[in-house]
Amino acid sequence: MTSLDHPRVSDQLSVSFPVEHVLQLTFNRPAALNAMTPTMEEDIKNVMNWFDEEPSLWVVIITGAGRAFCAGADLKAWNQRQSTGDRNEQEMLASSIHGFGSLSRRSKSPKPIIAAVNGSAYGGGVEMLLNCDIIIASEDAQFALPEVKRGVAAAQGVIPRIAKVAGHQLASELLLLGRTISATEAQTRFRFINQIVPAAKVLPTAVECAKQIVANSPDSVQCTKRGLVLSGQHGSFEQATVALAWSAEAKRLYNSENIREGLKAFSEKRKAAWGNPAKL
Structure with a gap:
């Protein structure tokens, strides 16, 4: 498909169009397991806002480069903010209209979001996933909400969503213990994965799913x-x-x-x- 005139982004986000009517966003910090930075979040926000208004794009696929989907927030940058006295976290949280990565609380767009989870997803990575419509995961994918182990909280929209999907007790197990679960457990026990495939088939499966969606009105x-x-x-x-x-x-x-x-x-x-x- 011919590239559309999308907003300019940094090298932390790759923008592509795998098939007609489909946008693909690839988190591109593989050496840092695609941990979210303010720059990447701004890139995602700008492209997603454009996507929402572009009539010729009907579906978006979200994925990560390398061996992880997203390791969550860049904790080193967060620690630096805390060390410099910039601690207005509540105001930042309340004013974050679209949530973590400009995705975890994005709700006004009616266009489907497919997540292609090519590896681990932790913290904010899981927060983004729970706001996607369809999740395709690799067989070796792992998921965790380890915020309580770092002295913070998973407060960007995932708590009510995982509670609704998995129920209070299973949600508590993820949120209060902060333990890591496998793709199989995420699918069968916690019920937030649609399909598990070999790593090499994650993105092709997501693209095929997108093609089935765009075949509809x-x-x-x-x-x-x-x-x-x-x-x-x-x-x-x-x-x-x-x-x-x-x-x-x-x-x-x-x-x-x-x-x-x-x-x-x-x-x-x-x-x-x-x-x-x-x-x-």
């Missing part, structure tokens, strides 16, 4: 994801259902060319030709 996909997000924000099924019915994504869907194309293609027994969705 982007209006339908984005309306459906909005429904998933709303289900986690409202206290009842009825509230979430009504909120979706009145959402901008639903209004766009039911007035789109794609809904007419999908129904017409079904009647004519042919493959639908989807167009880019209108901007919300």
Whole structure:
């Protein structure tokens, strides 16, 4: 696919387009296990904000270079902030609209996020994963929320998410013990991994998954994801259902060319030709 005119980024983030309608972001600090820096976070924020507004991009894949997905925050930089007296952590946390890596609390975009976990994910790396829609992990991947071992807390959105997915007791095991779990345990016991594949197949599997998503109507996909997000924000099924019915994504869907194309293609027994969705 021809490269789109995306925002300029540093060498800490690689931007590519593996197939049509798909953006790929690769954390590119392999020597530091892709630990998050302010520069990388700013890069991710700028590209993701652009992605959210780019009609021709329907799905994003997040992955890491080297043997890790993301080792979390750069603790050396964090220690330096603490040593210099810059300790306004609560204000930083509350004002971090999109969360860790500009991903862990990003909720307004209705576009699917696929994580291709090529190795270890710790701390903030797991926080980002729990806000992805589909997670593909390598057989040797490991996961941990070790913040309590470092005197900090996993406070960028993962606590309510892991509690909802795994239940209070299993979430407590990850969060309070800070222990490391395998990909198999993450899938079967804690229930936040979709698929486990050999390391060499992680990214190809994620790309194939993205291709299956973009084969569907982007209006339908984005309306459906909005429904998933709303289900986690409202206290009842009825509230979430009504909120979706009145959402901008639903209004766009039911007035789109794609809904007419999908129904017409079904009647004519042919493959639908989807167009880019209108901007919300």
